[in-house]
Amino acid sequence: MTDLQLSLIGIAGVFVAGVYSYNKIQEYRARKSVDRAFANDHDDVLMRVGEVPATRHEPSFSTDEDAPGLAGGEASAAAAALEAVAAGLDGEAAERAANEAAEAARNARAEAALALVDPQIDCLLPLALESAARGDKLLPVLQTLRMAGNKPVHFIGYSVAGEWEPIVHGGVYTKLQGGVQLASRTTALNELEYSELVTRLRAMADEIGAEPEVPDMIEVMAEARNLHRFVASHDAQLGVNLQSNGAPWAIATLIGALEKQGFDVRPDGRYVMPDGEGGSLFSLSTNVTLAEETTARLTLLLDVPCVAPARDGFGAMVACARSLMTRLDATIVDDYNQPLSDASLEEIAGQVQDFYTEMNDAEIPAGSARALRLFS
Structure with missing residues (x-):
């Protein structure tokens, strides 16, 4: 009750x-x-x-x-x-219910805004508007500045209700905040990308009647390099291989077995284990081209920083490998074709937990929106 x-x-x-x-x-x-x-x-x-x-x-x-x-x-x-x-x-x-619903809506808008412009991984670009502006007017102009090199650029608005939120049609905003991602899986934001961004930002600001506040390039480059070092050191992918104990598997037969195991077969030939919420836990590769008809080796791959600890991606991947081992008459092996014992798998699981702790300490939890942006 x-x-x-x-x-x-x-x-x-x-x-x-x-x-x-x-x-x-x-x-x-x-x-x-x-x-x-x-x-x-x-x-x-x-x-x-x-x-x-x-x-x-x-x-x-x-x-x-x-x-x-x-x-x-x-x-x-x-x-x-x-x-x-x-x-x-x-x-x-x-x-009380109405107040709770309103608070939940405010929190959702704040989280959505933070997912777009995040001080932890973005260079902030404040824009002071000359007067309040509607989202209908702002969006077409802001959408012309979406990338700086290969780094995404996003904008959020401070609404007349006194909240930061994603800019939407019908909204009215008194100031804006831009953000360019400082690093990605491949590179850090560099001087050339930043200079081009600033030039385009000022031209765009003139069009919407805003005054941008541009951070110092030297400081921005230092932050970008530090963040990229972290990303590079935590770009971990764990693989578990299945080696056939007999003849190679026919791809046509293998597809049915993988679908029964729960894999989604993507149009590009990738096999993905869904997490039940639109994302994926891990993937599987046949290690051959689409033109090949057989394969003797499968590789299950976990993108560690992109899967939240609560989902236990490594545990799910190992359980899947063991099930396929029985179904396909295979052996679980490492990259050097050596059998992986239960003790070895447990040791790796402990290392995965240490990895998650390091990411939490850096305020970039594995599987979070912040981590997904950096490791996409």
């Missing part, structure tokens, strides 16, 4: 107990009145001959407003009060 339901039950119990107690008191008073009427120092009206005894009214527990009983009106008032309290609580719950 929810907290609201428990609260309503508790309040109802208190009101019912109050009504019950009140009626008991009234009943007690009525009983005392009867006792006094039948006391020894009073005449027994029931013993008077020829007289009609007075009509006796017992306390009533009816909730009918017209009922003559003493407790009926109070019961109705208690029920009405309980309904009023319940309605008040319902209103508070609805307001």
Whole structure:
């Protein structure tokens, strides 16, 4: 049961107990009145001959407003009060739910903005607008500056509601923030790319009526090189191989076995194990060209920084390899064709955990939006 339901039950119990107690008191008073009427120092009206005894009214527990009983009106008032309290609580719950939904929406917009322009991996490019501008006007111009070399460029806006968010049609923004990614898997942002970016940024700013704030090139280049060193040192891909124990496998037969194992076959010939949320855990290569009809070796490959620790990509890949080993009559081997024992696989799993710790310490958790941008 929810907290609201428990609260309503508790309040109802208190009101019912109050009504019950009140009626008991009234009943007690009525009983005392009867006792006094039948006391020894009073005449027994029931013993008077020829007289009609007075009509006796017992306390009533009816909730009918017209009922003559003493407790009926109070019961109705208690029920009405309980309904009023319940309605008040319902209103508070609805307001609380609305506030929580609004907060969740704000958090979602903030996360979306951070995924586009991230101070941890981007060079920030503030733009002060001369006046508030609509997203409809800004977007066509901003979309002309999407890349600096092979580094993506993104923009977010500070809305009139006082929040940073992705720029959308219908939004109104008082200032902008650009960001160019400092490094990728292949290279760091270099002087030529940055110079070209600044030139194009100023031209674009003039078109939308904004004044850009351009960071110092020397500082930006130093940050870019530091980030790229980290990316290069953590660009880890782990492979597990399956070697046929007999004749090579026919590709046509192999495709069916891999699909039963859960792999998606991509148009380019890649085999990918989906993670259930639109991403992938690991991939598989047949180690031959599309023109080949057979293969004697399969390689399962895990892109370590792109898979969150909670998904246990390495554990899932090893489990898949063991299943295929039985299904295809194969042996799990390393890159040098040496069998991989369970102890060796457990040792590698420990190294993967150490790798995840290092990425967390650098505030670039494996599988996060930040990591996916750097290691895409």
